[in-house]
Amino acid sequence: MKNPKITEKVAFFFLFLATLLIVVPVGLIVIIIIRKGLPAINWKFLTDIPREGMRQGGIFPAIVGTLYLVLGAISFALPIGLMSAIYLSEYAKDNFFSRLIKLAIVNLAGVPSVVYGLFGLALFVVFFKFGASILSGSLTLGIMILPIIITASREALESVPYHFREVSWSLGASKWQTIRYLVLPNAISGILTGIILGLGRAAGETAPILFTVAAFYLPQLPKSIFDQVMALPYHLYVISTQVPNVEEKLRYGTALVLLMIVLFMNLVAIIIRYKFRKKKKW
Amino acid sequence: MRRIKEFIIEKLILISGLTCVLFVLLIFLFLLKEGMSVFKTVSVLKFLLGKNWYPISEPPQLGILPLILGSLMVTLGAIIISLPLGVACALYIAEVAPLKIKEVLKAGIELLAAIPSVVLGFIGMVTLVPWVKHVFRLPTGLTALSGSIMLAFMAMPTIVSVAEDALYAVPKAYKEAALALGATRWQTIYRVILPAASSGILAAVMLGIGRVIGETMAVMMITGNSATIPKSILEPVRTLTATIAAEMGEAVVGSEHYFALFAIGIVLFVISFIINVSADLFLHKTKS
Numbered sequence: 001m002k003n004p005k006i007t008e009k010v011a012f013f014f015l016f017l018a019t020l021l022i023v024v025p026v027g028l029i030v031i032i033i034i035r036k037g038l039p040a041i042n043w044k045f046l047t048d049i050p051r052e053g054m055r056q057g058g059i060f061p062a063i064v065g066t067l068y069l070v071l072g073a074i075s076f077a078l079p080i081g082l083m084s085a086i087y088l089s090e091y092a093k094d095n096f097f098s099r100l101i102k103l104a105i106v107n108l109a110g111v112p113s114v115v116y117g118l119f120g121l122a123l124f125v126v127f128f129k130f131g132a133s134i135l136s137g138s139l140t141l142g143i144m145i146l147p148i149i150i151t152a153s154r155e156a157l158e159s160v161p162y163h164f165r166e167v168s169w170s171l172g173a174s175k176w177q178t179i180r181y182l183v184l185p186n187a188i189s190g191i192l193t194g195i196i197l198g199l200g201r202a203a204g205e206t207a208p209i210l211f212t213v214a215a216f217y218l219p220q221l222p223k224s225i226f227d228q229v230m231a232l233p234y235h236l237y238v239i240s241t242q243v244p245n246v247e248e249k250l251r252y253g254t255a256l257v258l259l260m261i262v263l264f265m266n267l268v269a270i271i272i273r274y275k276f277r278k279k280k281k282w
Numbered sequence: 283m284r285r286i287k288e289f290i291i292e293k294l295i296l297i298s299g300l301t302c303v304l305f306v307l308l309i310f311l312f313l314l315k316e317g318m319s320v321f322k323t324v325s326v327l328k329f330l331l332g333k334n335w336y337p338i339s340e341p342p343q344l345g346i347l348p349l350i351l352g353s354l355m356v357t358l359g360a361i362i363i364s365l366p367l368g369v370a371c372a373l374y375i376a377e378v379a380p381l382k383i384k385e386v387l388k389a390g391i392e393l394l395a396a397i398p399s400v401v402l403g404f405i406g407m408v409t410l411v412p413w414v415k416h417v418f419r420l421p422t423g424l425t426a427l428s429g430s431i432m433l434a435f436m437a438m439p440t441i442v443s444v445a446e447d448a449l450y451a452v453p454k455a456y457k458e459a460a461l462a463l464g465a466t467r468w469q470t471i472y473r474v475i476l477p478a479a480s481s482g483i484l485a486a487v488m489l490g491i492g493r494v495i496g497e498t499m500a501v502m503m504i505t506g507n508s509a510t511i512p513k514s515i516l517e518p519v520r521t522l523t524a525t526i527a528a529e530m531g532e533a534v535v536g537s538e539h540y541f542a543l544f545a546i547g548i549v550l551f552v553i554s555f556i557i558n559v560s561a562d563l564f565l566h567k568t569k570s
Contacts, residue, residue: 113399114550117526118526
């Protein structure tokens with residue numbers, strides 16, 4: 001009974017079981033969505049506007065909307081995020097200042113997504129009077145993905161060995177020249193990974209865009225950054241909870257397109273990371 | 283010229299670093315700015331402990347106790363499920379699994395983290411909800427339990443990856459010493475590695491709780507959205523997050539309802555702030 005070898009076998013079996021219980025449903029979910037969503041996917045579904053109260057037609061405006069939002073978010077978050085990462089990895093000393101910034105990043109990462117939505121509504125939509133628009137939504141999403149970009153970029157910058165910098169300085173390069181021509185090029189793949197993960201996150205989030213940009217039904221494309229747009233995640237929410245009698249195929253099809261966009265970005269990030277690991281010279 | 287350019291760039295970099303702090307402050311300030319107005323009409327105590335949430339009746343009744351209890355119940359259920367499973371999974375990946383299987387498992391967990399919450403909510407609606415309804419013979423499957431199960435699942439990537447890091451951070455010498463003394467691998471894990479990693483695992487659980495409390499879309503789609511004080515886990519509930527997401531669209535800017543939803547936002551912000559700061563403390567304790 002008290003044989004430790006048997007106890008070990010039993011314990012390991014339960015650990016394995018617990019792991020399966022988590023990983024198997026993930027696989028199942030992806031398979032179910034692909035199997036039930038694939039029949040809905042055709043050229044018309046991807047390029048047509050929603051028709052008949054979203055019960056027919058396609059999801060083109062939602063795809064375009066999500067694309068705009070993601071690009072807007074990244075063009076705001078990338079410069080700020082990258083420079084913050086440079087500050088933390090290259091300039092900051094271990095003082096109150098840098099600790100405050102790190103704490104702020106931890107908190108930004110933990111703020112519930114719906115609170116970002118509230119914040120975007122109060123600051124961009126109401127206070128700055130941007131209205132519910134691509135601009136408001138992109139800025140809100142941009143702030144939300146900042147911590148992802150900063151954390152990934154910082155890790156990438158810090159993984160460049162310190163003696164690289166010393167060599168550069170000893171050759172007479174200034175601090176910024178060293179960063180610009182040596183550290184950044186060597187960290188680029190890690191930074192790219194962070195950007196792509198941020199893009200994926202921005203594409204999939206619903207709560208931050210609920211009150212800042214997303215339109216329930218808008219069968220035309222936006223003309224300026226002050227227009228509302230439809231967005232894929234919100235569209236999926238709408239057709240699965242707000243509109244009765246939508247064909248199941250359409251719901252699964254929308255879920256599949258969203259899932260594929262997000263997974264594709266993650267896959268690219270993984271490939272970049274993998275290639276980088278192989279190429280790493282130090 | 284180059285001097286000036288460098289000077290400007292360095293200042294820009296410093297300012298960018300500070301914007302993160304600025305954003306946190308801005309979020310809090312704007313939540314306060316909009317949310318505090320509600321306390322002109324309702325006292326803080328009545329707001330937090332009021333049993334009725336009828337924001338559009340006349341006069342509106344703004345008590346968020348049902349919502350707090352809803353969030354609490356769903357969170358508690360989720361943690362009871364995800365804590366043992368998540369730690370077990372982290373142990374398996376970090377200590378037991380062969381290298382090749384390990385890579386596959388980690389990819390699976392990362393995949394889960396990548397799936398948008400609205401997609402998981404949709405899948406929960408069409409699979410988990412009917413299942414709960416059938417198994418417990420309920421009039422509806424949109425219950426706190428469904429939410430707990432779904433959220434336990436969604437908290438896994440956070441719990442597993444943070445706990446895994448904590449396990450790796452345990453010095454190798456501890457493990458080698460235990461094995462050299464004749465302990466089996468399981469005894470080593472159970473008696474040496476797990477206690478040594480305990481504060482990191484605590485941080486993992488706290489971050490998991492933070493993830494669960496803040497989750498919005500999936501929970502809104504599968505918990506039934508009924509803003510009453512729940513009596514059992516097999517009843518529909520409504521969480522703090524779902525209330526904001528579901529009602530803000532209809533609330534008129536500047537109305538009491540609007541202010542009250544921002545006040546809920548303050549509550550959520552404060553909860554997540556406390557959780558994140560203390561999890562960060564636990565994590566640093568592991569490192570030093």
